Amino acid sequence: MEKTASVSGAQTIHKAISLLKFIARFSGEGARLIDLVRGMEIGQPTAHRLLQALVAEGLVKQDTSHRYHLGSLVFELSLTSGHHFNLADICTPVLKKLADETGDTSFLFLRSGDDAICLAREQGPYHIQTPVVPVGSRQPLGVSAGGLAILSALSEQEAAAVLKAITPRLVMFGNLTTDRVWEYYLKSNAVGYAAISNRAAPGVKGVGVPIIGEIGTPIAAVTLATTISRMTEERIQEIIPALNEAAEQIDVLLRQF
Known part of the structure; x- marks a missing residue:
């Protein structure tokens, strides 16, 4: 038997x-x-x-x-086969160019299930830097600018399922609530980029855009972070084109990888 x-x-x-x-x-x-x-x-x-x-x-x-x-898990499994550092190295020139052009710290986040992993980071020349999210750290989607950017590219049904799964962990991030993350999701989904502050790190505001895979699934995000006082709404509109360009370049690299 x-x-x-x-x-x-x-x-x-x-x-x-x-x-x-x-x-x-x-x-x-x-x-x-x-x-x-x-x-x-x-x-x-x-x-x-x-x-x-x-x-x-x-x-x-x-x-x-x-x-x-x-599905996205196929991509994630391929990355966990020992090529994380190669992928980070491949994307580093794009992140460095973005950081140099804007002056701020750039990040690459990779989706892993209901979380976003900080895969790479580059500091810019501005005299105040915010490299507060360590490379390799993992946070629920919706907490960091990268995670929120990934979440914002999901359908409402998919986003609701993710939110239900991560709700027990949200209290660890400044008493973040399910309702608040949903508000962030709706706004980010509507404007095409994510902006969030005082969540992944106190006093820091991040802005990010999703990187969409070939089948329309968000697989990663590229972000910029700096102090809240520096990341004004006017500045956000100034850096969005640079973020979108970087996302397109990284998307090409990911597909080749």
């Missing part, structure tokens, strides 16, 4: 991996359920059951047209 169960489990894993490989062939347009059923010669109930499990784990994502794409 145990041997039979082991064989059945191995076959299921094999089918799931084959399904991931098949979905990868469809690149940007995504795969329909019928494409998977016909291409892999498996029954629709089996395909649907495997897809549901893969979606639940973040290995597959279904878009609004009901097509399937590789």
Whole structure:
């Protein structure tokens, strides 16, 4: 009985991996359920059951047209295979240019499930710097400018699910509430960038924009941070073009990587 169960489990894993490989062939347009059923010669109930499990784990994502794409977890797992420092090195020239041009500290945040990881950081020439978020630190989406930028690029349904998951941890960040993060999300989603202060670090304000992957999922964010008094609304509008340019450049590098 145990041997039979082991064989059945191995076959299921094999089918799931084959399904991931098949979905990868469809690149940007995504795969329909019928494409998977016909291409892999498996029954629709089996395909649907495997897809549901893969979606639940973040290995597959279904878009609004009901097509399937590789999920963000596939990207995250590839990064955790030992290439974090290579990726940071690859993106460093873009971050350094951004910091030099604006004078402030630039950051690259990477999405990891419901969190944002600070992957790289570069200080600018302005006499007051705010390198307060350590490289390698992890915070819930919505707390730092990078995490909020990533959250803001999610659909309301996805963002609500993330917020529900991170709510117990929000109290650690200046008594941040679920309602307040939702307000930040709605505003950031509407304007296309995130701005938040006194959350990831006291006295510091960060501004960030999301980096969207090939299948429309936010996978990272690039941000700038400085003192609250320096990061005025006027200054934010001045640096948004530079942030967007840096995000586009890093997106190209991530795709190549």
